[in-house]
Amino acid sequence: MATENKDLDIKVEYLTRVEGHGNIVVNVKNGKIEKCEFHVVESPRLFEGMLRGRSIFEAQHITSRICGICSCGHSLASIQAAEDALGVVPTVQTVKLRKLLLDYEFLDSHILHFYLLAAPDILGAPSFVPLVETHNAMIRRALRMKKAANDVCDILVGRHVHPISAIVGGFTKLPRPKDLSAMLNILEGMKTDLADTLKLAASLKFPDFRRETEYVALVSDDGEYPLLAGDIGSTDGKRFKKADYKKATNEFIDPRSSAKFTKLSRDSFFVGALARFNLNYDKLHPEAKKVAESLDFKPVCHNPYLNTVAQVVEIVHCWHHAVELIKDLKKNGLDYEEEITVGLNEKGAIPVRAGSGVGSVEVPRGILHHHYETDAAGMIKRADCIIPTNQNINNIEYDFQKLLPEIITLPKDTIRLRLEMLVRAYDPCISCSAHYLDVKFVE
């Protein structure tokens, strides 16, 4: 079919197998792209507005409800912002346990995305449900691994969806030696399934597509793959302190679609597993690097579909990192005197002050910023949360613009699937849209 007179009208309403509500709108007239957009249509929840007047000690509880999938990540970014505003410095033990929690979050989320949300596309199924019959062992493995990641989280913080014990100042409940052993046993029980996951990853064929863009993630000068701490860095050489997160995100309104976008050095940038892989490859656990090598997956990679492969590499990294952390905690023991009593600070244990604090944490979908300003009584006056998906929307659209002409001769259903897969590769988490912008439909 000649492209010059091709008409195409694709409208995917409520894109499936992503978290939250998004639409894809593509319009081609006489072979010319008139519209190619990705809209976020989540109902506004106004979290930043709701936080006003609440105690800064409540922010973690409330903002972890921004997203069920990455609620541990939101908790950690929120706690970091609150502690920054209050001037609280967490203990070494607390930092270790928070890193462990983040490892669990990555395991849980990446396993969910790889197996249940992304793999069905490659295997030609509309969802994992038909795969229960055709790929039963694989689906059982996925659910088993997901449950294992979930179970370790339950032990550490009470539950994975909206963690209970991780709060400002530390943990209300610290893992006992038997809990450490239980977590270690669960993780070690995942070994065979992990090996099979890598075999599956090696067998999947991802679409070939390349667009150079800027990648943004936490960077640090120490040897550790930075997830909880570090500065904001980019593949174009930019580097900012967390307090300057606004310089790294530059939210702006584009009259083209009235959507709130972000950019840094170029038209758009990419956050997420692929950005972390591209920026911090050298700091990955040696076993994770081996996996990347075996998959012939190297930085800097410019194929957004391979974000899913970067997630697989991170599964291996986080698994090893978590096992080593637990072994370290088992060997050195925990100081249970550090267990703290919650109380929204009714007892005044942590002095409050007027202040401003920023938390920037890598969560499965990319870098997440929380920023709170408080009054002298520790009540929130202003809150700002910039979620990873918000930062990626602009980049997804630029990918669309480059991809569509390359695949325009393919059948409409294939084009639709390629576009959907592209959005899903970013593992978007739209319900996080604490503030998204958009939305005008052009029918």
Place this chain on the structure above:
Amino acid sequence: MTKANVSTKPKVAFFDFACCEGCQLQVANLGEALLDILGAIDVVEFREVMSEKWDKDYDVAIIEGSITDHHAEERIKKIRARSKVLIAYGACASIGGVNGMKNSFALDEIRQSVYGKDYKLFDSTPTRAVGQVVKVDYTVNGCPIYPPELIEVIKCALRGLPYTVPDNPVCSECKLNENVCMYERGVACLGPWTKAGCNSWCVNNGNICYGCRGLVKHPASGAAEEVISKYNLKPELIKNKFDMYNKCGEADAALSAKGRK
């Protein structure tokens, strides 16, 4: 889904409105037990994990999230019209949940505070629980849901049996779990007024009860006054904590009072 067309299994669909989708995730977190449930039903729509859509009636519709704009209101009414049984699950759907905190502010004011001068681009209505918009047959409380309870409710819904949420306060479970009372630790906790059924999940992990399962029908107000005076607490402190999850109940009461419900 050609298989679904010939199967006589109940057709079950999951839908999400304004929420964090954590309750759906709790379903995925059932692990391989999920496959047993899938063996007994046909899941015909579940947007977060499935691309399939269904164009006939639903035997059971399971609804997550609260109703916060006009589009959502129309959508839930359409879903209700096509569903034999409707289950509201999670705090957002059952009592409005944290989304209800929005109702503590004048609507246009909070919209402006987040979106600035362009706030009118984004439709927004006062937050309502699903049951404040359409009839709800079963409720699963909690933020997030307690998975064993969801399974119980689905079993009852499929058999047409009633499910009654025990009307005890969280303290009744907390005592059995031998936790030290948070009040004894110097902290106000909403356990005395909140519906049990979560096995005092948060207090077991060293936190307070935040009231995510909604109020018991007949809270022991005398005992409440005693707790407040014994521990020298300000009633506003308790009220403020309740507003985190239970603000929508007030909207309901206000609407009823105006006869507009």
